[in-house]
Amino acid sequence: MNHFIYRENELYCEDVPVQRIAAQIGTPFYLYSHATLTRHFKAFNEAFEGIDRLVCFSAKANTNLAILKLFANLDCGLDIVSGGELYRGIQAGFAPNHIVYSGVGKRVDEIDYALKSGILMFNLESLDELKLINQRAGRLNQRARIAIRVNPDVDPKTHPYISTGLKKNKFGIDTAGALEGYRLAGSLEHIEVIGIDCHIGSQITEAGPFEDALNSIKTLIKQLKSELGIQIQYVDMGGGLGITYADETPPSLKEYAKAFLENLEGMDLTLILEPGRVLVGNAGILVTRVLYKKAGKGKNFIIVDAGMNDLLRPTLYNAFHAIEPIVRSQAPLTVADVVGPICESGDFLAVDRNLTEVDADDLLAVMSTGAYGFVMSSNYCSRPRVAEVMVKNNQYHVVKKRETYQDLVKGESIPTFME
């Protein structure tokens, strides 16, 4: 359910016609609905009613400060993967003890920053990292709270680039290794073991893999207690719940939550979840304008002003995003590739797509782009990054300004030896 709806053939975001924003700020831009974001968080959180829990929005899906602030205001926690995301999280007002820190490659400066900030826990991914965190916490006279990210070797049945819980993936430690890791962690002076963590992948559209992962984690929790006397307080089951981009049928929130609620009953644990895509994916669209049409040999091209540098998912993952006209017409259907201005054949938003015919200057919406959209954008081909806009009821606000040409060269300088 989202708040991008047609009224009389014209697309609105809540009570604002998308066309009006385009006329006032130009294109392309990402557009987010405050009501959809709020609704998604509340529905997710309420699905876990009845169990101690902390829902930590996975920042990397969309790190715009306004979006982070919206979630912080709803008492949401935050899952971060870098010092930069920690900085944003603190700026947005998240309580540090509601922040968990994942990622295979945490640097010393990032570890120190997180320790000084007093985050809830580090989800650590190797024994080397464990030793380093122990050492850094010692220097700061602290005990670092940690969970070990376990790789339960379950197949999430998703795109290989976003599958993270298989033996061959770089993430986490396998279950046997994790037991050794906990043994070591239990012996380290500046480490406090509080949790166990796993994250098996993204855009998962079945409940089965989550349940398999949880069962594997539960076995380990019991082993930790009986063999090492370690009492786990937090079980972090990561993110990964999929959304509907085309015709996928992910489990409902209720079915998804049921897998956890039934399996954790009576275990006296706090459940942590790290949803990203499911909170923001369908709360955002990318608005772009048609520049040209071109009939190739056996192919029609619609050339628009947004490219792969603005939305990488189609070319990176072969991801499908619905493309809708901002103003619906009675024009006949056509089949076309929707492509951007970048000098790469991989620069497409849609391939062989059925669309109603469009003309130059028409506006199109690339749907379901609230997650892994703007955050993966780049300045490739010296294209300024696009604006981001948030709508609430009948108001809109530019939550990130479109970059200028001056922004493009910020920080660059010509060496004196070239003058």
Ligand SMILES: *Cc1c(COP(=O)(O)O)cnc(C)c1O
């Ligand atoms: C990316 C990521 C998430 C969020 O994944 P979604 O599929 O967007 O829900 C959660 N936890 C970790 C550790 C991640 O890397």
